[in-house]
Amino acid sequence: MPVIVRGNGKTWQKRASARQWSIWFGWLLLAALTVYCWQVMTKDTIWAFVQDAPRQAADLASRMVPPRWSYIDKLLWPLWDTINIATLGTLLGILFAVPVAFMAARNTTPSRTLVRPVALFIIVASRSINSLIWALLLVAVIGPGVLAGILAIGFRSIGFVAKLLYEAIEEIDETQVEAISATGASRAQIIDYAIVPQVLPAFCGISVFRWDINIRESTILGLVGAGGIGLQLQASLNVLAWPQVTLIFLVILATVFVSEWVSAKVRQAII
Amino acid sequence: MSGVSSRARQWTRPPVLIKSDRLRWSIYAGALIYLVLAISSVDINPARIYEGLERGWRFVQGFLVPDFTSRWSDIQQGFIESLSMTLTATVAGVLISVPIGIGAARNISPTAVYLVCRTIIALSRSLQEIIVAILFVAMFGFGPFAGFLTLSFATIGFLAKLLAEDIEDIDESQTEAIRATGASWTQLINYAVQPQVMPRLIGLSLYRLDINFRESAVIGIVGAGGIGATLNTAIDRYEYDSAGAILILIILIVMAAEYSSGYVRKWVQ
Amino acid sequence: MLSVRNLTKTYRTGDEALKGVSFDVEPGQLVGLIGPSGAGKSTLIRCVNRLVEPTGGSIFLGNEELTRLSGSRLRAARRRIGMIFQEYALVERLSVMENVLSGRLGYVSFWRSFTRRFPQADVDKAFSLLERVGLTDHADKRADALSGGQRQRVGIARALEQDPELLLIDEPTASLDPKTSRQIMRLIQDICAERNLPAIINIHDVLLAQAFTRRIIGLQAGEVVFDGPPEELDDAALTRIYGEEDWTTMRTAKPGDEESGEHDEEERMAGLA
Structure with a gap:
């Protein structure tokens, strides 16, 4: 929410305060850090497995039901x-x-x-x-x-x-x-x-x-x-x-x- | 009962919590019976414990004189995975939690949306992180990606619930005032709700970041990446000095996170 | 009885709360301590039982120098001095009886107090005190279930349960309505007269102080600026204590016995008086 400062009778200028800039900069830094961390984390991820996940999930679900009730004892x-x-x-x-x-x-x-x-x-x-x-x-x-x-x-x-x-x-x-x-x-x-x-x-x-x-x-x-x-x-x-x-x-x-x-x-x- | 009315003017302390004598004594008796049964069902093997004391002492030594060097590359890799997993999962979790949290606030959302969001929250809260991690590892394979999904999912239950409760507690007169100006629903959220809950949302996110880091050290045990896997290996190999080093680093990071989050929270207020 | 000599207190922040205060209190004497907020009234009475540590000077109770004591000797001296507090300071989650009996803590061993098995003599004393302040029926109620006036009477009973040789009373009426205030002051006055107990009462309300005490000490910025009977407390003395103000209007506005909801209490108090 940048503050609009209007000069007295002069042309207006639109500039956020220094604090506002630092807040935006902080958010930007957080976003950049997140993207970087994402890249580091997924470096070794095998995307084929990830794409395969829905099928795996369906497969898992089919094997998980019905529960083996007799196991309860x-x-x-x-x-x-x-x-x-x-x-x-x-x-x-x-x-x-x-x-x-x-x-x-x-x-x-x-x-x-x-x-x-x-x-x-x-x-x-x-x-x-x-x-x-x-x-x-x-x-x-x-x-x-x-x-x-x-x-x-x-x-x-x-x-x-x-x-x-x-x-x-x-x-x-x-x-x-x-x-x-x-x-x-x-x-x-x-x-x-x-x-x-x-x-x-x-x-x-x-x-x-x-x-x-x-x-x-x-x-x-x-x-x-x-x-x-x-x-x-x-x-x-x-x-x-x-x-x-x-x-x-x-x-x-x-x-x-x-x-x-x-x-x-x-x-x-x-x- | 106390003897206030009796002639001899005896006084005994009146019972604090449970007034009925019979109920109180039956609760005491029940608790005692349970304790006896529970303790007797714990099988303790003194020989094994005695044997373990030596190992326990070695662990204490490992903790006091930790070895950071010999497994440093493993430790480094583990912490990089844990930290990156923690940050991305917290950011993703917060981004998903905000709309769900708004939807789960009774005072600003229609009933149908409210029910759906509350169901999602209940689902996320009732499933243990470890159990979720087992399922995600089974679906997505070993590694930090499964961990990332687990932590994001767990974040939703925590953050969306607290956010929703916060929104339900906001000052109604402010929402009313904004509504009276003819604002749309999104404007209402932006002008009346957001300013009131934002500081707490940031505080909660930082707290969750801290929790996610601690959890990231655990889910590695079931194969979801991070420092937990390294720690598990170190303990399996009886390398207590490396394990001690990992634990010390975890404690230090948690302390640093707690200290700095207190600072940020003060700054946001 | 009590003698305060050249007492000074400087807080760590550098605030000088007391600058050489001296006075004596005779047995059975009720002393009203008045002065503006921040004059050091509260610090002064807390220095007497050492809840606040004085910086300099000395305080004697009888022949014992309180300012030199520490550890168990200090606790033994504290039990000779009863204290009544502004916001009652009852332990709210304990029963009325436990609050009164807590006045005996300096006399009994930890184990006895922990199991709540006080000597029968203490229990008898507690019952008769509760009767004296009109609260016999409330002995097993929790302290936070009582009204303000009732709580302050429990506070008085707790202080008397100590068998004190001196009472320190810190703003006893500050959180009470005008009528209950007068009842409480009258109770304190009567009890002190019965037992020939000396008391120092910190009090904001000048008119109450004049009505119920025989001697008034005026404190201003940590110094005694007035010490004498209430009749001598004229406009000049009040100006010395509080600064310039139109004192005559205060006197004309006599405190009417305002309507309060506690009719039954009024009757009970009337019966006592």
Whole structure:
């Protein structure tokens, strides 16, 4: 939206301000960068495969339906494992996230120069690494199985829960804290009486939200051997048993819908 | 129950969340039973874990003393793929999300369009990135192109949903004022909606860029290109020092993205 | 009782909030602290219980020098000083009873306070205080379910639950309507008289201060510019504190007992008085 500047009685000139030019230049730069990245990315792409994709998709679809319903009895136990991975992993994550959050929040940290940076690093490290990568590492370290999945979900949850929780702690009403400290309360008592009541609803909401996400993530951890329904998915993909894959997708979809519904209900009840 | 009314003036803390005693205790009991069952169904192999501790220690060492050099060309290739995939997928995703997001906003779109757009959003949100990546790899073959499609598709569900919610929350009086001037639908979008949601749209796009980068490190595991494939190989070969180097680079890029996106968001406001 | 000597406070921003303030408060004395916004009233009373760290000078409560304490000794001193806040500062998501009992936090161990098992004597005291302020029926309500006047009475009960030797009261009526304000001031006056408690009240409303306190300290830009009984607070003194203004019109506009919705409260307060 270039600004039209009209001189006093003189001929008009049409020129956007310097800021406007820099904005246009920024967009241009973004477009150029995108095109460049596109070229880099598709350097090795075999376009024949891409053109072939609709036919592949149709072929895949024809092989995927109908789902092999009888396979369901092999999925129930892995499904139970999946839910356990998500739930126990969430609990584990919360257990570590709470102290980390209190150490990271500006108003509750024991030391701003020593403890807070460490807590913030734990949060960013845990958040940057996806639970599937955590699972990949843990399977290599402690062997395949449900335990690796629980730990992977737990490690990933620490950063998520701690980040949202410490932001909630930093937003509390300080006058309530002041009032409790004025009674002569100790640090632990101030946290218990002035801070916990204020952040408890946010904490419950965050935990349930993370549990919902964890249900989604735990369904695929089996791809790298960390237990749950993903193991069946990996096995079926390896033998190209597409009707089984379809059924697994449907089961995952149903689980995700149920968990989303549960988490929405619980969050409603809390607020 | 609390004993306020009793003569002895006992006081106990009233229950915080669930008022009914029976319901509260049955929830506690149910949770306890579930925990016992769940924990007992986790088979733990102490010997294997003990054996793994040594490997875990090697990984910690690899993370503390990372090796950037010996696999540098693989790492470089992986990050170039990941970053280019991230940017193109975010741009494409945003471009597709904007019309879908507008269509999915109840207050400015006709019902038929609204339903179609909401269906697309629900579809994109309910499918895991990894699952989408598996399907796209099966259709388009291995490589970053499948990854690009996966991330674009995932971006739609995220961005269009939040954009639609934002548009539904805008100040109605401004739309009314523009409508009263006799503006057409496109003029309405341009003059009443765009100025109100633009800063948040940019903020959300930057946030999604960050998420897409993190996801790009994962979908490589199922063959959709990027740094995930390199990482997977490094771990499979027990090259923990190279894996540590990759993880450190991922963390650094995520930190840089978070820091600079905060800066850009402040500038846009 | 309380003696403040040459107290100074300079904030990190360089603002001089207090420039050598000195005064003494006798047992049972109700002191009104008045002055324009930014004169340092709030800083002054927060220096007394060290919620704000004074830069210089000293404060004695009895024989103890408050300005030298730290750690658990500071907490022990804080529990001797009750504080009542402007926006009530109740912990809104805790029940009324928990808020009152929180006045005992300086006396009980963390574990006792965490499990909410306070000594029976504390609970008895809390009940009798709730009765005194007229809130017995609300003990198990959440603090954010109460009206402004009720919340301030919980705040008063919390401060008294500490068995304080001194009350610090920060703008107790700033968020209340005129009638509730007078009720709260009357309650504070009565309670201090009953227990021979000294109190320092920060207050914006000069007329309320004159009506309910026996001594007024006027603060202007961090310095005491008036100290005397309310009758001596004439136009010249007000001009010294607040600057030039037509003070006679303020006096003629007497605060009428304006209509408020809290009829039942009025009756309860009348019964108490």
